[in-house]
Amino acid sequence: MKITQIFKEKKPLISFEVFPPKPDYPIETIYRTLDELRDLAPHFISVTYGAGGGNRRRTVEIASRIKNEQKIEALAHLTCIRHSREEIDEISRRLFAEGIENILALRGDPPAEGQGIFDFTYARDLILHLRRLGAFCIGAAAYPEGRPDTTDIAVEIRHMQEKVAAGADFFITQLAFINDHVYDFLDQLVKKGISCPVFIGVMPVYNTRQIRRITELSGAKIPRELNSLLEKYVDSPADAEKVGIDFAVKQIADLLAHGVDGIHLYTMNRARQTREILRRLGKPVS
Ligand code: FAD
Secondary structure (H helix, E strand, O other): OOHHHHHHHHOOEEEEEEOOOOOOOOOHHHHHHHHHHHHHOOOEEEEOOOOOOOOOHHHHHHHHHHHHHOOOEEEEEEEOOOOOHHHHHHHHHHHHHOOOOEEEEEOOOOOOOOOOOOOOOOHHHHHHHHHHHOOOEEEEEEOOOOEOOEOOHHHHHHHHHHHHHHOOOEEEEOOOOOHHHHHHHHHHHHHOOOOOOEEEEEOOOOOHHHHHHHHHHHOOOOOHHHHHHHHHOOOOHHHHHHHHHHHHHHHHHHHHHOOOOEEEEEOOOOHHHHHHHHHHOOOOOO
16 A cells, blocks of 8 residues: 555554665564564554665565565665666566555665766656656655755755655655754745655664764754763663663654654664554554
């Protein structure tokens, strides 16, 4: 089923993101995680796409497992980087053959050594191409706090308008920890006439190393109290994990109370912690 259709019937949606294991790890490791998440019955599960890596083929395989064996709707990420038009068409055909109806169309990050851009320069070019193929419900990325290289939200919203004009049906946001930033962003989208569903990305954090890396990669602003609690428990992983789970539960409860369209939980392939968060929120969700 297309995510826009699920949204019409079941708003707010709760969804998960998982990533394929590295090529030298057996694919069964993610299948075990998915089995442990299955009875939580999220409305869909998305599978990331390694923009340069050797685990790219695994995205289709894992998305197919989610859709056809777990009977949960799948969203396959797909990036422009290092792909020709023909390759994108081939991947789209494989997704279609597996019954996968939803694609998150992204630009991806160009490799440091350059030569990343082939036929599609921006996500909106990939969206336009996929829209012409006709078969898919298409999602795109949004950045409530801007990106590491730019914090100009007006520019970001202009790019979102281009994505909608190209055929995007919904957005998933980059992770953010400060809900007020998300609410300001959503208000601005309404003012600029962007009315498609926006699912809010939430990433639970479990230690200071993880939070530093996230800040670097995403540019997300970290609330001071979360940072200092994680610092306090730097030598006590169990306490730090509890801090992260408590924060995520409170953050999600506040987002849901605010009436957001959905929560997209970046699970980091951690089933136990994801189960605990959903239990504390009083889910399963379907
Ligand atoms: P775009 O919106 O195309 O933006 C790329 C750059 O071009 C930005 O700097 C933007 O400001 C600029 N830009 C956009 N349009 C124009 C224009 N018309 N003119 C000039 N400049 C323009 N990466 C992966 O590799 N695999 C994944 O699975 C993955 N999943 C993600 C999921 C989510 C929810 C999010 C938020 C990000 C994900 N990413 C993933 C990261 C993403 O690929 C990077 O953030 C990437 O740098 C930008 O992708 P985009 O789709 O936002 O690109």
